[in-house]
Amino acid sequence: xxxxxxxxxxxxxxxxxxxxxxxxxxxxxxxxxxxxxxxxxxxxxxxxxxxxxxxxxxxxxxxxxxxxxxxxxxxxxxxxxx
Amino acid sequence: xxxxxxxxxxxxxxxxxxxxxxxxxxxxxxxxxxxxxxxxxxxxxxxxxxxxxxxxxxxxxxxxxxxxxxxxxxxxxxxxxxxxxxxxxxxxxxxxxxxxxxxxxxxxxxxxxxxxxxxxxxxxxxxxxxxxxxxxxxxxxxxxxxxxxxxxxxxxxxxxxxxxxxxxxxxxxxxxxxxxxxxxxxxxxxxxxxxxxxxxxxxxxxxxxxxxxxxxxxxxxxxxxxxxxxxxxxxxxxxxxxxxxxxxxxxxxxxxxxxxxxxxxx
Numbered sequence: 001x002x003x004x005x006x007x008x009x010x011x012x013x014x015x016x017x018x019x020x021x022x023x024x025x026x027x028x029x030x031x032x033x034x035x036x037x038x039x040x041x042x043x044x045x046x047x048x049x050x051x052x053x054x055x056x057x058x059x060x061x062x063x064x065x066x067x068x069x070x071x072x073x074x075x076x077x078x079x080x081x082x
Numbered sequence: 083x084x085x086x087x088x089x090x091x092x093x094x095x096x097x098x099x100x101x102x103x104x105x106x107x108x109x110x111x112x113x114x115x116x117x118x119x120x121x122x123x124x125x126x127x128x129x130x131x132x133x134x135x136x137x138x139x140x141x142x143x144x145x146x147x148x149x150x151x152x153x154x155x156x157x158x159x160x161x162x163x164x165x166x167x168x169x170x171x172x173x174x175x176x177x178x179x180x181x182x183x184x185x186x187x188x189x190x191x192x193x194x195x196x197x198x199x200x201x202x203x204x205x206x207x208x209x210x211x212x213x214x215x216x217x218x219x220x221x222x223x224x225x226x227x228x229x230x231x232x233x234x235x236x237x238x239x240x241x242x243x244x245x246x247x248x249x250x251x252x253x254x255x256x257x258x259x260x261x262x263x264x265x266x267x268x269x270x271x272x273x274x275x276x277x278x279x280x281x282x283x284x285x286x287x288x289x290x291x292x293x294x295x296x297x298x299x300x301x302x303x304x305x306x307x308x309x310x311x312x313x314x315x316x317x318x319x320x321x322x323x324x325x326x327x328x329x330x331x332x333x334x335x336x337x338x339x340x341x342x343x344x345x346x347x348x
Binding site: 043046047049050051053054059061062063 | 109144145148198199218219221223256257258259260261263264
């Protein structure tokens with residue numbers, strides 16, 4: 001299967017986050033701080049990570065997300081594992 | 083005691099299985115109250131053994147368990163002189179090990195039905211069980227090295243018993259969390275359930291287990307699941323050696339006083 005483009009990956013991250021945390025998709029932008037925009041804590045961030053791992057069928061160690069709080073960087077970390 | 087309703091956990095017999103449910107807010111942190119109630123369970127187990135064929139441990143909270151109650155550990159350490167605090171930690175560990183060993187060695191089939199966060203001491207409780215059935219959203223982790231500690235409730239010897247040492251080193255030394263797909267790949271989780279379905283799958287598994295002779299199942303279990311008592315004792319000693327170091331107090335303080343949104347991330 002061809003590797004999706006980073007734009008596609010980013011769009012899927014935003015769509016999944018909006019859907020799961022019940023936030024209108026159009027309110028999320030790539031450079032948003034997802035902790036603030038989604039109003040989530042670290043346990044919910046782990047929940048999001050698990051959903052993203054299942055969605056993209058990857059393993060993304062949580063230490064790679066240390067200091068990551070925006071969707072764009074998150075998508076880049078995922079892209080590096082596809 | 084056939085059933086029990088405690089502050090942190092409860093149990094009752096359902097269809098020939100003891101269902102032990104963890105229900106302490108926010109996420110079943112294991113502190114002194116939980117320990118006391120787990121000890122009641124461990125005391126009740128031999129009495130109930132003739133009535134049931136299985137034990138199912140599950141949670142009604144957001145996750146199975148976030149592990150040891152670090153706030154209590156920190157606050158107790160602050161409230162007393164260092165040597166007294168260390169004695170208290172050792173006593174706690176000896177008691178929780180006795181509970182875990184009782185669950186591990188019970189002549190019944192024990193099933194952990196886990197979901198969400200299954201971290202640290204919660205992970206260790208699941209490891210004491212014979213079968214781990216995990217909800218698709220379960221996540222496992224030994225984060226203790228972040229605090230300058232090692233897992234203290236029997237996690238390392240039990241993980242070594244069940245998994246290859248290379249995998250154990252990765253999980254322990256990175257302190258990373260991992261999902262059910264990984265957990266099943268490495269042989270930790272035997273069955274994956276859909277989101278919210280782990281308890282139902284555990285009940286079906288317990289029902290199947292009940293079809294076979296209990297003594298035969300107990301003999302099979304004792305044969306395939308030896309308890310590493312010497313290593314378990316060694317783990318307590320290493321934990322206590324590490325606990326005495328100033329870095330641990332700072333690690334615990336940082337966790338407890340954190341207003342950061344990310345205390346569960348490395």
